[in-house]
Amino acid sequence: MMISRTRASSDPSPMDLDDVVRRRLGDESSCAALLHKFAARSLDQVAALERAATARNARELARQAQTLIGLADHLAARDLENCATDLERAASGQQWSEVKPLVSQLRLEIGRCVAEIPSLIKRLTKRS
Numbered sequence: 681m682m683i684s685r686t687r688a689s690s691d692p693s694p695m696d697l698d699d700v701v702r703r704r705l706g707d708e709s710s711c712a713a714l715l716h717k718f719a720a721r722s723l724d725q726v727a728a729l730e731r732a733a734t735a736r737n738a739r740e741l742a743r744q745a746q747t748l749i750g751l752a753d754h755l756a757a758r759d760l761e762n763c764a765t766d767l768e769r770a771a772s773g774q775q776w777s778e779v780k781p782l783v784s785q786l787r788l789e790i791g792r793c794v795a796e797i798p799s800l801i802k803r804l805t806k807r808s
Contacts, residue, residue: 685704693800694759694789694793695701695796696756697711697800697803700728700755701722701804708807711804712748712801712804714754714755715800716797718794722790725747725751725790729741729748729767729783729786732771733779733780736774738771738772742772745767745771746768748760749752749764751801755793757789757799760786763785764786767779767782
């Protein structure tokens with residue numbers, strides 16, 4: 681059984697903007713582009729996860745989870761990264777009873793991140 685390592689959804693921000701800016705060497709326009717790109721592609725990402733989970737395609741599900749792990753790292757979205765890591769392990773081990781709740785949790789974490797993007801963009805704009 682996987683143990684959730686995510687914070688309570690009432691926590692302030694699912695992403696660490698200062699960390700994202702630092703990783704982008706202070707390039708705030710690059711940060712904004714990354715945030716916009718994630719928001720634009722997030723629905724497709726969730727749909728791909730759900731398709732792979734429904735089809736019980738462990739290889740594709742693990743691949744999609746690995747993609748999210750990388751994205752979450754770039755976004756400094758630790759809860760999303762942890763959840764995607766748990767899903768990748770469950771998919772690789774074909775632990776199907778754990779997959780559905782993890783996909784649901786990922787959907788929520790992605791939603792939290794996307795909902796926060798306008799606020800993060802506003803903070804980036806104020807820095808300039």
